[in-house]
Structure formats: C-alpha cells, structure tokens
Amino acid sequence: MRRWLLAPLALLLVMGAGHTTLAQPVDQQSIYQARDRVLPALVHIQPVIKNYFTGELEKQAVVGSGVIFHADGYVVTNYHVAGKAARIICTLNDKEQVPAEYIGGDPMTDLAVIKLDLQEYPGEIHAAQFGDSDSLKSGQYVLAMGSPLSLSRTVSAGVISTPDRYFSADVRLPTGEPTGRYNLWIQTDAAINPGNSGGPLVDMNGEVIGINSRATFFANNLGFAIPVNIVKEVSRRILADGEVTRSYLGLHCQAMQELEDYFGTAPNTGVLISSVDPGSPAEETYLRGGDIILQMNGEAVSARFVEELPGFYSRIAELKPGSEVQLQVLRNEETYEFELTTRELGELQGEDFEAREWGFTVKAITRQMQIDNQLDDSTGVFVVGVKSAGPADEGGLIRSDVVKTVNGEKIADLSQFRTLYETMVAEGAERALLTVSRGGSTRYVLLKIDQEAGEDNE
Amino acid sequence: MNRITCFIRYGVLALAMMFASAAAQAQDFDFDKLNDRVRDVSVIIDIKFEVSFGIHSTEQQDRYLGTVVSEDGLVIFNGSALENESSVATLSGFTMKTTPTRIEVSTLDGTTYTGEYLGVDRYTKLGFIQITDLGDDELKPISFARDVEFTVGDWVALYMLLPEYIEPPLAADVGMVSTLVEQPEPFALTVGFNSLQLTSVLFNEDLEAVGVLGGLFDPGTGGDRGMMESFGSFAMPLLGVISAERLEKIIADPPKKGETDRGWLGITLQALTTDMAEFWDLDVPGGIIVNEVVRNSPAEEAGLEVGDIIIAVNGQPVRVDRDENLTMFQRQIAEMGAGTSVEFTIVRRDGDELDTRQVLATLDKAPLAATDAPEFEVESLEFTVRDLVFGDYMRFNKDPESLSGVIVSEIKQGGLADIGGLRFGDVIQRIGSTGVANLEEAQAAIEQVEQEEPSEVIFFVWRNNKTLFVNVKTDWE
Numbered sequence: 016m017r018r019w020l021l022a023p024l025a026l027l028l029v030m031g032a033g034h035t036t037l038a039q040p041v042d043q044q045s046i047y048q049a050r051d052r053v054l055p056a057l058v059h060i061q062p063v064i065k066n067y068f069t070g071e072l073e074k075q076a077v078v079g080s081g082v083i084f085h086a087d088g089y090v091v092t093n094y095h096v097a098g099k100a101a102r103i104i105c106t107l108n109d110k111e112q113v114p115a116e117y118i119g120g121d122p123m124t125d126l127a128v129i130k131l132d133l134q135e136y137p138g139e140i141h142a143a144q145f146g147d148s149d150s151l152k153s154g155q156y157v158l159a160m161g162s163p164l165s166l167s168r169t170v171s172a173g174v175i176s177t178p179d180r181y182f183s184a185d186v187r188l189p190t191g192e193p194t195g196r197y198n199l200w201i202q203t204d205a206a207i208n209p210g211n212s213g214g215p216l217v218d219m220n221g222e223v224i225g226i227n228s229r230a231t232f233f234a235n236n237l238g239f240a241i242p243v244n245i246v247k248e249v250s251r252r253i254l255a256d257g258e259v260t261r262s263y264l265g266l267h268c269q270a271m272q273e274l275e276d277y278f279g280t281a282p283n284t285g286v287l288i289s290s291v292d293p294g295s296p297a298e299e300t301y302l303r304g305g306d307i308i309l310q311m312n313g314e315a316v317s318a319r320f321v322e323e324l325p326g327f328y329s330r331i332a333e334l335k336p337g338s339e340v341q342l343q344v345l346r347n348e349e350t351y352e353f354e355l356t357t358r359e360l361g362e363l364q365g366e367d368f369e370a371r372e373w374g375f376t377v378k379a380i381t382r383q384m385q386i387d388n389q390l391d392d393s394t395g396v397f398v399v400g401v402k403s404a405g406p407a408d409e410g411g412l413i414r415s416d417v418v419k420t421v422n423g424e425k426i427a428d429l430s431q432f433r434t435l436y437e438t439m440v441a442e443g444a445e446r447a448l449l450t451v452s453r454g455g456s457t458r459y460v461l462l463k464i465d466q467e468a469g470e471d472n473e
Numbered sequence: 474m475n476r477i478t479c480f481i482r483y484g485v486l487a488l489a490m491m492f493a494s495a496a497a498q499a500q501d502f503d504f505d506k507l508n509d510r511v512r513d514v515s516v517i518i519d520i521k522f523e524v525s526f527g528i529h530s531t532e533q534q535d536r537y538l539g540t541v542v543s544e545d546g547l548v549i550f551n552g553s554a555l556e557n558e559s560s561v562a563t564l565s566g567f568t569m570k571t572t573p574t575r576i577e578v579s580t581l582d583g584t585t586y587t588g589e590y591l592g593v594d595r596y597t598k599l600g601f602i603q604i605t606d607l608g609d610d611e612l613k614p615i616s617f618a619r620d621v622e623f624t625v626g627d628w629v630a631l632y633m634l635l636p637e638y639i640e641p642p643l644a645a646d647v648g649m650v651s652t653l654v655e656q657p658e659p660f661a662l663t664v665g666f667n668s669l670q671l672t673s674v675l676f677n678e679d680l681e682a683v684g685v686l687g688g689l690f691d692p693g694t695g696g697d698r699g700m701m702e703s704f705g706s707f708a709m710p711l712l713g714v715i716s717a718e719r720l721e722k723i724i725a726d727p728p729k730k731g732e733t734d735r736g737w738l739g740i741t742l743q744a745l746t747t748d749m750a751e752f753w754d755l756d757v758p759g760g761i762i763v764n765e766v767v768r769n770s771p772a773e774e775a776g777l778e779v780g781d782i783i784i785a786v787n788g789q790p791v792r793v794d795r796d797e798n799l800t801m802f803q804r805q806i807a808e809m810g811a812g813t814s815v816e817f818t819i820v821r822r823d824g825d826e827l828d829t830r831q832v833l834a835t836l837d838k839a840p841l842a843a844t845d846a847p848e849f850e851v852e853s854l855e856f857t858v859r860d861l862v863f864g865d866y867m868r869f870n871k872d873p874e875s876l877s878g879v880i881v882s883e884i885k886q887g888g889l890a891d892i893g894g895l896r897f898g899d900v901i902q903r904i905g906s907t908g909v910a911n912l913e914e915a916q917a918a919i920e921q922v923e924q925e926e927p928s929e930v931i932f933f934v935w936r937n938n939k940t941l942f943v944n945v946k947t948d949w950e
Contacts, residue, residue: 454868
C-alpha cells in the first residue's frame with residue numbers, strides 16, 4: 016500500500032508525527048552548497064484539482080511541490096499534483112505567490128510541467144540543474160525538498176536506498192491511470208511525506224536526480240522518486256508537443272530468471288511474453304503468452320530480472336507510433352520472425368464530463384480503458400461516479416457502467432453524449448431512459464429528473 | 474458459531490423479546506401433550522464441519538434441532554450454515570465453503586445414529602440429513618396438516634434447542650400470525666419469532682404441524698439479509714409459515730449436494746418498476762426485464778431477447794416491481810423444476826411499438842454452483858482445483874470458448890503453491906508443458922508430475938484477464 020504525496024490543505028493540522036533525524040558524518044558545507052543550488056528553485060504548489068468520483072464535479076484544494084528547471088519559469092511536478100488542476104497557485108522560495116499555467120502531463124510517468132506567470136513577480140528566477148540518474152549508487156547522500164503536509168521549504172536528508180526499485184505494472188495514480196510501466200524508481204530514506212509530491216531529490220552536487228512521488232503506508236523512510244533522466248526526456252517532450260506519445264504493441268512480459276530451465280534458455284537470453292492485450296498489434300500478429308523475444312530490430316534483448324522490464328517496454332514506447340518492428344521470437348524451440356506495426360498508446364483515461372442534472376459523471380472511453388475494463392468496444396461513455404440520492408442513483412446506475420443509449424439513441428462517444436445531454440436538459444426532459452452495459456448484460460436505468468431541484472442548482 | 478451472525482443472534486433476540494412482551498394474550502396450547510409429540514419426532518444433530526475460505530480452513534462444531542420427516546431416517550434442520558451456494562459471492566469470486574465431516578443424530582431418549590449430509594434447499598434453508606445406520610429401528614416421522622387456512626391472531630407454537638449444558642434441551646415458544654402478506658407472495662407472517670428458530674416445526678392450537686418457520690424472502694442471496702428488514706435502526710427478520718404443501722414437495726425430493734434439478738431459464742434480469750412501466754405505457758403490476766440471454770440456454774432457444782419484458786408466467790401476471798422482489802420470480806422458476814414447459818407472456822418493444830407475444834420455454838437444470846463443482850486436491854503441492862462453472866463465466870464475462878482451464882479453489886496458506894505464487898482464483902491453463910482444459914486433464918497432468926517429481930512445476934495461469942507463468946518449487950520428501 017503506497018500513498019501519493021498529495022496533501023489536502025486540511026492536513027496542515029496533522030503534525031507532530033516526526034521521525035528520523037539523520038546524524039550522519041557528512042560534510043556540513045557540502046549540504047549547504049547542494050541546498051543553495053536547488054532551494055531557490057523549489058516551488059510550493061497549491062492546485063485546485065477537479066474530482067469527478069462522487070458523481071459531481073468537486074473542486075479540492077491540495078498541496079504539492081515542484082522545481083523550476085528553466086529560467087522562463089517552467090516547473091516540473093507530479094501529474095497527480097497538477098494534472099487535473101482547475102487552477103494553480105505557486106509560492107516560490109522567497110514566499111512570493113504567482114499563478115501558474117498547466118502545460119502538459121504524462122500520467123504514465125506521473126510527471127507534469129507547469130509554467131509560472133512571472134509578469135508581476137519582482138524577484139529573479141533560479142532554475143535547478145538536472146543531474147544524471149544513471150550513475151546513482153545506493154548509500155549516496157541525497158536531500159529531499161518540498162512541502163510535506165504543506166510545510167513549505169522543507170529540506171530533509173538521507174541516502175539513496177536503492178537506485179532501481181521496480182513496481183509491478185499494476186500501480187495506479189489516485190486519478191485511476193496506470194503508471195510506472197516505463198520507469199524504475201529511486202528509493203530513498205530521506206523523509207518524504209504527503210505534500211512532497213513533485214519536489215526534487217538532490218545529490219550533493221546540487222543537481223536534481225529525481226522527482227519525489229510516493230511514500231509507503233505503515234512504514235518510515237520509504238520514499239520513491241522518478242529518476243531525473245526520465246524527467247528530462249518527458250519534460251522535453253511535453254515542452255515540444257504538450258504531451259508524450261508512445262508506441263504500443265500490447266505486450267506484457269515477465270522476468271525470465273525462474274523460467275530458464277523450463278524454456279531451456281541460457282541466462283540473459285530473451286524477453287518472455289506472458290500475455291498479449293486483446294485486439295492489440297501483438298495479438299493480431301499471433302504473438303502469445305510463452306513466446307520469447309530474442310531480438311528486436313536485429314538487436315538482442317533480454318529481461319532476466321523484473322528490473323529490466325521497464326527498459327524493454329520503454330524501447331517499444333519510444334518508437335514513433337506506426338513504426339515497423341521486427342521481432343525474432345523463440346516458440347517451442349523454433350525461431351520465428353514477426354513483423355509488427357506499432358500503434359499509438361493513446362490516452363490512458365478519457366475526458367471527464369459532469370451530467371449534473373442527471374446526477375452522475377462520465378469519462379470518454381479510450382482504447383486503454385477498453386482493455387482495462389474488458390469492454391467489447393469503445394462505444395458509449397464510462398460512468399465515473401454517481402451522486403448519492405440523485406436521479407441516476409435512484410435509477411440504479413453504478414460506477415463502471417457503460418452508458419450505451421439514451422432514449423433509444425446510440426451513444427458513440429462523449430461528444431455525442433454531451434450534445435444529447437445538453438439538448439435534453441435545455442428541453443426540460445423529465446425522463447431519460449438509459450441502457451447501460453454492466454458485466455456483459457444490458458440494464459435499463461430510468462432517470463426521473465427533478466426539474467425544480469435542477470433549477471435551484473443554477 | 475454458524476453463519477447466522479452475532480448480530481442476529483443477540484440483536485434479534487433482544488428485539489424478539491421486546492415484541493414477545495406484546496404477545497402475552499390468550500392462547501390455549503396443551504403443552505404437556507405438545508411436548509410429548511415434539512419429543513417423539515425431534516432429534517439433536519451434532520455436526521462437525523470444515524469451513525474454508527480459499528486459503529484458511531477451520532473446523533467447527535454446531536448443534537441443531539432436527540425433525541424426523543420419514544420412517545427411514547430423513548431429518549430436516551436449519552441448514553443456513555451449510556448452505557454454500559448463497560455464500561458464493563459471484564461478483565467477488567470469494568468463496569466460503571462448509572463441508573460436514575461428521576454428523577451424529579441423537580433421539581431425545583438417547584439413541585445415537587450416524588448421519589449423512591444431503592444438502593440444503595436454497596430458498597427455505599431446510600437442511601437434509603439421512604440417518605445411515607438405522608438398522609431395524611423405525612423412527613416416528615412428523616406429518617404435516619395440509620390446506621390450513623390462517624387468520625391474523627392465530628397462535629402457533631414451536632420448540633427450540635437450548636445450549637448443551639441446559640437440561641431439558643427443548644424450550645417452547647409461541648407466536649401470533651401477525652398479518653397475512655399478499656405481496657410479494659402469500660405468506661402468514663409472524664413477528665414474535667427469531668432466526669435461531671428457523672425451520673422449527675410450527676403447531677396450531679389443535680397441535681397439528683402446520684409448517685415450519687421460514688423467511689418471507691429468498692434468503693439465498695446475501696446471506697440472511699434476504700429475510701431481514703430494517704425498521705429504523707433495528708433489523709427484524711420477516712419470518713412466518715412455510716406451508717405444508719411447499720414442504721412436502723421439497724421433502725419428497727430433497728436437495729442433493731453436487732446436483733441440482735431446480736428449473737433454470739438462463740437470463741439475467743431486472744424488475745420492471747412502476748416508473749418504467751409508466752414510461753413504456755405498460756399497464757401491468759410488474760414484470761421482468763431481460764438483461765442478458767445466456768448462450769444455449771432455454772431462454773435463447775425460446776427466442777427471448779435482451780430488452781424483452783416478461784409480464785406473465787403460465788398466464789399469471791408477474792408482480793415483481795422492484796429488484797428486491799426478483800427472487801420471487803427466480804424461486805418460482807427454480808421450484809417448477811428442470812424439464813417443465815413454461816409459457817411466458819412477453820412484451821417486445823420496437824421503438825414505441827409494443828408487441829405482446831407468448832413464448833414457450835422448457836426449463837433446464839440450474840447450473841452447478843462453484844461450491845458443488847467437482848474438485849481435485851493436489852496434495853503434493855498443497856492446493857485444490859475445480860472445474861470452471863457457469864458462475865465463473867458470468868463473473869469473468871467470458872464463455873467456454875474464450876476461457877478454459879481449471880480454477881484454484883483452495884490454496885493452503887504457506888504451502889508450496891502459495892509460496893510459489895499461485896493464487897486463489899487463478900485459472901490454470903497449462904501444467905508443465907501440458908495444456909489443461911478441464912479437471913480430468915488437470916488431474917492427469919498432475920499425476921504425471923507426481924510420477925516425475927521435478928524440482929519445480931511451471932503453471933501457465935489466467936489472472937485478472939492476463940496470463941502469466943508461475944513457478945512452484947516442489948518438495949517430494
């Protein structure tokens with residue numbers, strides 16, 4: 016169980032649970048130097064995030080951290096801090112408040128870039144330097160900076176506990192997106208708490224080596240940061256394109272170590288496919304669980320340990336969508352050549368929409384959601400939340416239902432749903448009959464829309 | 474402690490006592506005579522059973538009051554705790570399973586026999602035990618009075634079993650017929666009894682056995698909740714008389730574990746609410762909306778379609794107007810039995826057009842419950858598998874064409890399979906290099922493994938809609 020380091024403002028009151036202070040023989044001057052190179056670039060971020068899970072759009076003030084990496088005022092933080100923000104206020108290290116604009120984000124690596132609005136800022140912007148996360152060593156001293164429990168400008172110290180922690184691909188952000196498939200994590204014992212999210216992890220040269228993202232429940236001093244080399248690449252692509260596009264083949268792989276005897280392969284040979292997504296390029300090319308990829312585009316590949324899997328996934332992801340990929344595959348002791356064309360991974364989650372008068376919220380259905388939720392196709396809209404005692408709740412709608420028709424009209428996508436909803440609300444429709452798909456069966460949900468309650472809400 | 478929760482045991486007892494104070498009105502039972510009658514037909518049942526939760530299993534013992542219903546030793550009792558089917562939460566896949574391991578049946582004058590557990594009727598919770606070592610002994614069975622008409626204010630009496638350390642073991646209780654329920658089904662409701670007395674034989678003041686205490690609703694889904702209703706902050710069981718007519722049908726053909734001849738149509742369903750009926754301009758007291766038609770089911774053969782509304786069964790209107798009452802329809806179908814031809818009147822909507830038609834379906838046997846599916850215990854690797862059943866396919870939203878294998882139904886905590894990473898609910902598709910599609914193939918593959926005694930066994934399993942390999946290290950000593 017891991018918690019995301021997002022601190023609601025209410026947590027300001029939760030104090031006094033202090034833990035470790037480090038008393039390690041480290042040169043005080045070098046700590047000051049490292050601190051002084053990054054602390055001026057530290058940003059306390061107060062976004063108001065949009066939450067649709069309760070069946071209505073709720074705005075919630077939260078607190079996170081970030082670090083300025085470009086003199087024009089670009090700040091990198093976590094996607095789970097700024098990704099769903101309605102508006103963002105930042106406090107810089109000199110305590111000056113400035114608004115910020117969301118530039119783009121990448122839930123898969125839990126990173127986002129925002130830009131400070133510096134028009135009225137009287138001070139001078141300091142950008143932190145990004146270091147190199149490929150040369151990290153466990154035991155190496157680091158500083159974590161951020162706003163734990165909203166306590167801004169906090170510096171804590173520790174070491175890198177391990178530079179290459181692997182988490183299985185099932186990790187999800189609080190907003191529901193899968194994350195972490197393409198990266199390992201830096202584990203540190205520098206104190207990291209809710210509110211540290213998005214803040215920098217800094218080495219003794221005063222260079223940012225990671226972005227702190229998560230801590231662990233029921234444990235002390237287990238913090239995790241996204242390695243800065245990932246941050247560099249993702250922020251570069253967000254600045255260039257506003258988003259990160261990835262190639263997708265639909266492969267799920269498994270470490271080979273325990274299965275080498277079974278497959279009769281030598282150590283460090285091949286990447287084992289455990290599963291392929293339905294309807295994916297991998298499935299369409301008849302790849303299947305148990306196949307072992309020996310070469311990709313002529314280069315030998317291997318994943319003996321789980322720690323090697325994110326790297327392999329990244330090699331595919333980094334290709335331009337639509338690229339041809341040659342795979343040499345071992346199956347039943349025979350070698351085969353496969354040629355696949357990658358597809359764009361696409362959005363993990365669709366756009367949210369609040370059907371306020373009807374008492375529920377929906378999401379557009381992306382291909383990844385279709386795979387995640389075992390949907391037959393991507394038509395309809397996905398129910399995110401149902402407002403308690405609202406029309407949809409009374410009618411029996413539940414979360415994860417897929418709305419397929421409204422008054423007999425087929426819903427192809429969110430924009431059609433939105434248009435239909437807005438038309439019906441404008442017309443003052445008192446009844447709406449939805450058909451929803453729920454676990455393979457089709458249920459009928461009749462909404463009795465209370466006109467007066469609707470008007471009161473205006 | 475059986476599965477009737479502490480809450481019911483104590484909360485309801487307290488509540489029942491509150492109500493009982495109101496029941497101190499005139500009634501005229503000859504309890505000396507009744508006591509003798511009851512002692513003749515009653516037995517005390519001691520059951521040892523194993524309760525398993527997938528990875529945990531514990532032994533439990535419970536004691537029940539039983540009633541002899543045939544000379545050759547058929548006994549009924551409160552089978553709630555042994556009724557596995559209801560505890561198969563089909564959505565979560567979590568299974569709790571109770572398996573009787575030893576049954577002793579003692580008459581009140583002290584003769585003890587061995588019993589064999591037959592099964593539990595899903596709807597009444599009547600459990601059945603057959604005494605197997607009766608020899609030349611003959612037991613005196615109860616006989617029920619038929620066609621008893623109740624009126625509100627009629628008194629009924631029953632006996633319940635007291636804890637083991639109290640002598641004599643039986644205690645009488647009386648209750649009044651509180652109301653004659655018309656909807657969702659005719660039912661003589663009594664509010665003075667409690668769930669501990671479930672399946673006790675009810676006597677009228679003429680000392681005729683008029684039925685047994687049972688729940689108004691199907692208690693089959695969601696444990697005991699089906700017969701509980703909340704009044705403010707209290708919950709109270711909706712108990713009353715299960716009639717002799719219904720009992721005779723069940724007793725004549727007692728349920729058997731691992732078999733089912735309940736009728737089955739093969740649809741998933743929702744109730745036609747008053748609002749929906751109004752929306753579609755249907756002038757009916759209720760109905761069943763077909764949500765899904767199971768492939769190769771009687772419903773499919775009869776031509777039922779998703780969206781059809783069943784408004785009558787054999788000409789009798791369906792009076793289900795809320796989802797809470799769906800079990801009334803399900804029970805009606807179930808109790809008709811497999812092989813029965815049933816005429817359904819359905820309304821099919823085509824745009825605004827309503828087309829009413831009759832369809833004839835021949836009910837099939839209800840699919841086997843997960844807990845009744847054949848199992849195979851892999852002792853050497855410390856886990857158990859069973860065949861995939863209908864409920865699994867519904868839960869996974871799959872069909873036999875898209876998913877085959879055997880499902881891990883028990884796994885010993887800390888055992889070899891557990892340590893190796895096999896999980897409860899995994900669908901095993903390959904063992905070593907042998908594909909396995911069903912229990913028979915899995916058993917053969919395991920036997921092969923057990924002969925070869927390899928140092929590890931690789932399983933290819935389906936889990937959370939993905940596949941993966943699991944390496945189980947063995948220990949053959």
